[in-house]
Amino acid sequence: MKPPLSIPNATISRLVIYLRILTNLEKNGTNRTSSDLLAEEAQVSAFQVRKDLAYFGRFGTRGMGYTVLTLRRELQRILGLNRRWNCVIVGMGRLGQALADYPGYMESNLYEFELKGLFDIDPHKVGMQFHGITVQHINDLETCVRTHGVDMAFITVPVDKAQDAADALVKVGVRGILNFAPTVLEVSEEVAVEQVDFMAGMKRLAFYILNPHLKALKEDEE
Amino acid sequence: MKPPLSIPNATISRLVIYLRILTNLEKNGTNRTSSDLLAEEAQVSAFQVRKDLAYFGRFGTRGMGYTVLTLRRELQRILGLNRRWNCVIVGMGRLGQALADYPGYMESNLYEFELKGLFDIDPHKVGMQFHGITVQHINDLETCVRTHGVDMAFITVPVDKAQDAADALVKVGVRGILNFAPTVLEVSEEVAVEQVDFMAGMKRLAFYILNPHLKALKEDEE
Numbered sequence: 001m002k003p004p005l006s007i008p009n010a011t012i013s014r015l016v017i018y019l020r021i022l023t024n025l026e027k028n029g030t031n032r033t034s035s036d037l038l039a040e041e042a043q044v045s046a047f048q049v050r051k052d053l054a055y056f057g058r059f060g061t062r063g064m065g066y067t068v069l070t071l072r073r074e075l076q077r078i079l080g081l082n083r084r085w086n087c088v089i090v091g092m093g094r095l096g097q098a099l100a101d102y103p104g105y106m107e108s109n110l111y112e113f114e115l116k117g118l119f120d121i122d123p124h125k126v127g128m129q130f131h132g133i134t135v136q137h138i139n140d141l142e143t144c145v146r147t148h149g150v151d152m153a154f155i156t157v158p159v160d161k162a163q164d165a166a167d168a169l170v171k172v173g174v175r176g177i178l179n180f181a182p183t184v185l186e187v188s189e190e191v192a193v194e195q196v197d198f199m200a201g202m203k204r205l206a207f208y209i210l211n212p213h214l215k216a217l218k219e220d221e222e
Numbered sequence: 223m224k225p226p227l228s229i230p231n232a233t234i235s236r237l238v239i240y241l242r243i244l245t246n247l248e249k250n251g252t253n254r255t256s257s258d259l260l261a262e263e264a265q266v267s268a269f270q271v272r273k274d275l276a277y278f279g280r281f282g283t284r285g286m287g288y289t290v291l292t293l294r295r296e297l298q299r300i301l302g303l304n305r306r307w308n309c310v311i312v313g314m315g316r317l318g319q320a321l322a323d324y325p326g327y328m329e330s331n332l333y334e335f336e337l338k339g340l341f342d343i344d345p346h347k348v349g350m351q352f353h354g355i356t357v358q359h360i361n362d363l364e365t366c367v368r369t370h371g372v373d374m375a376f377i378t379v380p381v382d383k384a385q386d387a388a389d390a391l392v393k394v395g396v397r398g399i400l401n402f403a404p405t406v407l408e409v410s411e412e413v414a415v416e417q418v419d420f421m422a423g424m425k426r427l428a429f430y431i432l433n434p435h436l437k438a439l440k441e442d443e444e
Contacts, residue, residue, distance in 0.1 A: 007436055009426075010265045016425045043232045080428040087424075095324075098317035098378075102404075102420065113424055152427050156320075175434070176427035178420070182324075192430030194423040198324065198400070201416040202309075202335055203238045204231075205374050205398035206302040208414030212397070214229055 011052045015075055017042045018049070022072040034065035081112045086150045088117040088174075090165045091157035092125045092135050095180055099154055100130035116148040117141070121161075138165075142172040152176035159183050166193075233274045237297055239264045240271070244294040256287035303334045308372045310339040310396075312387045313379030314347045314357050317402055321376055322352035338370040339363070343383075360387075364394040374398035381405050388415075 021041045025033055035053075039046040053059055056078050060066040076082045089096045100118060118135045120126060128135045136144065144150060153174050157165045162181035169177060176192045179185055185193050208214065243263045247255055257275075261268040275281055278300050282288040298304045311318045322340060340357045342348060350357045358366065366372060375396050379387045384403035391399060398414045401407055407415050430436065 008265050012426050012429050013422070015429075016422050019425075043230050078429070079425055080432040081425060085424070085428055085431075093320065094316045095320035098315070098320055099420070101316070112428070113421075151431055152424065176431045178423045178427060190434045192427050192434070194427050196420060196423055198321070198418060199335075200235070200238050201400050201418055202307070202374065203241075203301055203303060204234050205400060205414050205416050206307055206334070207234050207237075207300070209307075209373055209398045210302040212412045212414070 007055050011055060012079075014042060014044060014048070014052050015079055018052070019072065019075040019079060019081070022068055022075065025068045026072055030068055032065050033068050033071070035060070037065075083112070085113050085152055086116045086148050087113050087152050087154065088119060088141070088144065088150050089115065089154045089156060090119045090138065090141075090169065091155060091161070092118055092120040092122075092128070092130070093156065093158070096120070096154070096156035097130055099156060100133070113152075116150055117144040119144075138168055141168055145172045145174060150174055152178065155179045155181055155185075157181060229277050233277060234301075236264060236266060236270070236274050237301055240274070241294065241297040241301060241303070244290055244297065247290045248294055252290055254287050255290050255293070257282070259287075305334070307335050307374055308338045308370050309335050309374050309376065310341060310363070310366065310372050311337065311376045311378060312341045312360065312363075312391065313377060313383070314340050314342040314344075314350070314352070315378065315380070318342070318376070318378035319352055321378060322355070335374075338372055339366040341366075360390055363390055367394045367396060372396055374400065377401045377403055377407075379403060 018038055021038060022033070035046040035049040039049045042049065056074075059071050059074055073082070089099055092100075096118065100115065115131060115133060118130060118133050119138045119141055120135055121138050123137075125135050126137050151174070153165075153169045153176070155162055155165045155169075155177055159181045162179065162183050163185060166177060166179070166185045166187055170187050170191050175190065176194075177185065177187065178194050178196060180196045182197075184195075187193055240260055243260060244255070257268040257271040261271045264271065278296075281293050281296055295304070311321055314322075318340065322337065337353060337355060340352060340355050341360045341363055342357055343360050345359075347357050348359050373396070375391045375398070377384055377387045377391075377399055381403045384401065384405050385407060388399060388401075388407045388409055392409050392413050397412065398416075399407065399409065400416050400418060402418045404419075406417075409415055
């Protein structure tokens with residue numbers, strides 16, 4: 001079944017969460033699950049879980065729930081996480097360097113994401129090595145993208161250089177950008193941009209510090 | 223009205239998003255809004271917006287929608303973002319250094335978050351300056367927390383040191399932790415932890431690269 005023409009962005013965010021829950025269930029040796037259980041773990045309603053999955057087909061058996069392994073594989077396929085995605089980092093300041101070493105790449109057993117290049121415009125950074133990869137000048141981006149078939153990029157340049165970095169990436173055919181610069185990038189329609197916002201987590205923390213009695217109830221709700 | 227005893231975690235995440243939308247509406251000079259408009263911007267249903275707000279009281283007038291300024295102020299108060307939160311960073315490696323300089327702190331005009339200390343266990347890092355703040359040894363954490371009334375901390379240490387960092391923070395009374403280490407922290411019940419997960423953004427990118435026709439429709443859904 002092909003995805004329909006319109007799917008809420010929030011559904012995709014939740015599919016990523018369901019996939020993480022299913023992966024953990026599988027690790028723990030759980031064979032079957034239900035929309036109620038997925039809903040509880042993901043902190044949404046069971047109706048929402050069923051609605052999100054229904055965009056992509058029929059996965060469970062009425063009254064029987066879902067097979068963990070099958071649903072995990074289906075979600076992985078739907079999200080495109082049953083293949084390797086080649087990535088580059090543009091901006092090898094502190095944040096870029098931190099990301100090059102980020103152990104989260106190995107979070108899943110599947111290594112869905114592989115770093116293929118590191119780029120900067122600063123001649124002092126070009127030639128430095130991180131994670132076994134040599135930093136190249138942004139002028140060499142196109143060669144790297146053509147050679148390795150790079151799909152996505154992290155933008156970790158200063159905020160006033162972020163649009164230039166995006167333009168360079170889009171020009172050579174990179175189709176997905178994870179933007180760490182706190183600014184809205186203008187890209188052509190066929191390019192996907194996801195914004196990383198550390199501050200949202202801090203804002204949620206503020207609420208939970210003020211309402212500590214809610215903290216303990218987080219897992220009981222719904 | 224005091225918050226009820228149980229509120230879904232996801233509601234708090236959405237309140238943060240509604241607040242950002244309202245702040246932008248206010249900046250653009252918009253005086254009134256509706257659950258339909260907030261729903262569209264936040265990519266949830268209008269019913270969800272009304273349900274999320276109803277946990278905290280009645281804000282709109284039936285058929286008239288909401289006053290942007292009033293609702294923005296109410297959400298700010300509910301989330302605890304009408305006051306200053308003092309923060310420290312534990313772990314002054316590349317990621318900690320990047321965060322000390324992160325321009326996102328100034329994203330809002332309100333400067334709700336203020337850095338009060340930087341900590342590490344590495345004697346080579348102690349004494350270095352970032353963002354005008356001198357890195358201290360973690361042994362001096364308690365003095366800093368007592369002096370400045372520190373509320374929350376970023377943990378940016380390597381994954382195998384994250385629990386030690388959390389223990390040190392909790393022991394001196396820090397009540398909120400934004401954890402960048404890809405590991406689940408064990409903390410006492412009264413401490414709030416939010417996990418930063420870069421990989422979720424990359425997983426959504428994979429989907430949108432595979433389904434570029436959905437990208438353009440992101441804003442038309444619901």
